[in-house]
Amino acid sequence: MLKAVVFDDEFIVLKGLERLIDWREHGVELAGTAKDGLSALELFKALRPDIVMTDIRMPGMDGLQLIERIREEAPDTVCIVFSGYNEFDYVKRAIKLGVVDYLEKPITISKIREGIEKAVARIGERSEMSSLKRRWQEGLLEKATLDLLLYGRDAEAEWRTQFGPEAEDVRGVTVVAGADSAFELPEGPGFRVVTVRNGAEFLQAVFHLGAVGSDWTNALQAWDRTAVGSGATHADVGEAAVSCREALRALRYGKYLEGTGWTRYEDLGDGHSPAPALSDLEEGILFDLRLGDKDSLMQKLDDYLASFKQGKVDPEIAELELLKLLLHAFEAARETGGDASEIDGAGEPPQLTLRQLETRSAQAAWLREEIERIADWIRGVRQRTKHSAVEKALAYMELHYGRDLTQQEVAAHVEMNAAYFSLLFKEQMGLSYIKYLTKLRMEKAKTLLEEGMPTQEISERVGYYHARHFAEVFKKQTGMTPGQYRSTGRGR
Template sequence: MHTMLKAALFDDEFIVLKGLIKLIDWQSCGVELVATAKDGLSALEAVREHKPDIVLTDIRMPGMNGLELIETIREELPDTKCIVFSGYNEFDYVKRALTLGVIDYLEKPITLAKIKEGIQKAVERIETQSQVSRLKHEWEQELLAKKVKDLVLQGGEDAVSHWRGQSGMEAAQVVGVTVAASSEDVFTMTGDSSYKLIPVRVDKEHVAVIFHYDLNDEAWKDELLAKEQATIGSGCTYRSPAEAALSYKEALRALRYGKYLEDQGWTRFEELGDPSAIDPHLSDREEEVLFQLRIGDKPSLMNTLDNFLVEFKKERLEPEQAEMELLRLVLLGLEAAKETGGNHAEIKPPGYLPQMELRRMQTMEEMAAWLRKEMEGIIDWMLRIRNKAKHAAVEKAIEYIDSHFGRDLTQQEVADHVAMNVTYFSLLFKEQMGLSYIKYLTNIRMEKAKELLGEGVPVQEISERVGYYHARHFAVVFKKYTGMTPGQFRLKGKGS
């Protein structure tokens, strides 16, 4: 045991009490003597005040006898171990003491060897019980993590039911769930009265499932903001735990884009656009192709396609099934091209019928070459449109941000203002400005906050004027940006 156990000693005989206090080396027994008493009522008061781990008590005491005391201890402090001693060797006393679960029953006169043996027995029992409790807690936490992982991977009412069964009463208090993901091991179990964060490992990703008890409290956001050296993506917050799987899928997508946009920091799925944009039927391969199309990474796209085609040929699919899979990839690429806002009809001539082109092909090699050519044409067109539209669109967006940063300004609203798909806009903005939309908005807000702090404006008012409804959240962001709290920054300004 690393911490000293607490013991209390009660006996109505002054000589016995003093003798035991002096003669026993309590520390070598692994305990600290925290209380003594000569009558039962004073003993009960001491027990309630000090909550000892071990009680050594005489049976015959005025006010309340030792057995009555043990009975009360058993009700109020069931983990406390009791040792009794008495000069009366009566079977009824022994039987009742054993019924009450005493560790040892010692007859007077007590030898030091006997009492040390009794104390050691109590210490060992407590250590064993503590170890069992720890193992039980670890086992329960492991089971809970498994149920939470099932909730993330499967979603639905069955997974929720199993999670509720493992979580007990806490589950009834949950009013929402948010999932975050990182490639780094940065999440630990934490929380407060408004949320609980449970970390789980899902494949290669480290995942945090945040159960909300109060959706109006944003303390959980401070938790993620504090992981500034890691790249984190988070999904939307949903009221039903059954939708944890959707939030997880969104978190993975946000993480992927966050790595491209920020390298480090927290990217929220809401920043990437409408949650309905997630297609639950997309395969990992299709997600990868769409991602590379959107960011305009032609070498990676062509390499992904080449790797896909190698595996595709090995599968030896029926011609109709092969046609459907290749056709779906091309159609997804054309949908991604629409996000540019350009005239995507320019990519292909009127009456373009890719399914008819595929059907005319005789070999898998022809199909593979066709797919490569089609996707290369799509990304080349997207890159040309991007280069033409980039400067004007971002300039227009910056003007809008500079005029509206003092309120809740979503990336979706700014993208709508410049008539662009929000995901495409976020990538274009990063390419043009060298930093993400959210980081640019934060920089604008923090510079304005520094200016207002210098003017002596109250922190709560500054928080609201630069677009933060909660002063605590504003303070966390400000410290991350400047290395100082708003108060420290104001004092430094006065001293300069």
């Protein structure tokens, strides 16, 4: 994406251009602003933008002097000037300096857009193969991909245009969400990666070209620095928004359960199918409900209800929003495996109760009471079942650690939803399921190494089909290879 900067000593101009112009629709990012010529020059040196928009009259150094300095360091930078002084000498100097446009104040939104379009066009005309052209195209692709992840099928046509001819070869899409920008998924021969950012979310869309393989997961399997979550792979590109929501949900759970490493949406279990209408705040409420964090839950719920009471939507739609959240809360209660009929109540259906309440404040208070009641019930079930369920799970893992033992299988054995079981296990053991299973396998491997069993046989005995993978995990856990551990005689 192209970078632009704006320099003007009038605060209202800077803020207006920041807020009123959709820079991304032109494939441009507004990277910074400055209010005087000297600060502007320093900012230019730091950011090296592609487009400079500057007022002429500024303290410290006027706009035309600034452009002269910029031209000395970066002659390809495209410049636009605006001024309240339409004097011939200024115009002549600006033309001599090669500015792409000269705008008279007061400037309008349409004038600015025209100026940006001229600047982008000038950049594009220089060379079809120039790096700036490629960055411009990448910026448009990033925007089209972000729209695809947010709006799905409604944004597919524009995405296909920006993705190019390869769009016809795409046979699936998977979204990866990171806790920060540290993880970068490399491209491979069978897939293409487009990285985008949406606020605090770091998203990578993996477009599978041809048959969907497993090579794209290699970097994810080895990653252990920060939390990363992935959605399911969807054959229909129009379902990219679904995979995005799944990836963000997997990231949320992964940050709590693992702290670092890769969490797949599929590992959360069938009870967590995506709910397109859920907002981030609603997702946070349900997450805290499952986690049993009542303080955080009630704070988020109060924020949600404050917004609800101020809303202007139709009363029937407002009622549906509250019922939707309540039904998801009931679903979270059922995941515990407890007798959810204890909280269903013997009264009339919730939709009838809600409809009888005449004000939004009354409806909000009713929902708060209902969800708090569900939260208290879930916490009670957790306390009653936590120890016995985890003990049963540990015994099962002790018997079956040597094969492909998924979290879903263990959760089914203790008759719990997989996502709820994962939270319960972490709470009881202080480790996530996968970390505990890895630790168990490595302890068994140590014993077998001390007994002299060959490494390949140990690898298979403790659940790893490839000795190389086993050796990598063993070294990460113990700080030495299996051979080094054996030779030191550790544990004897």
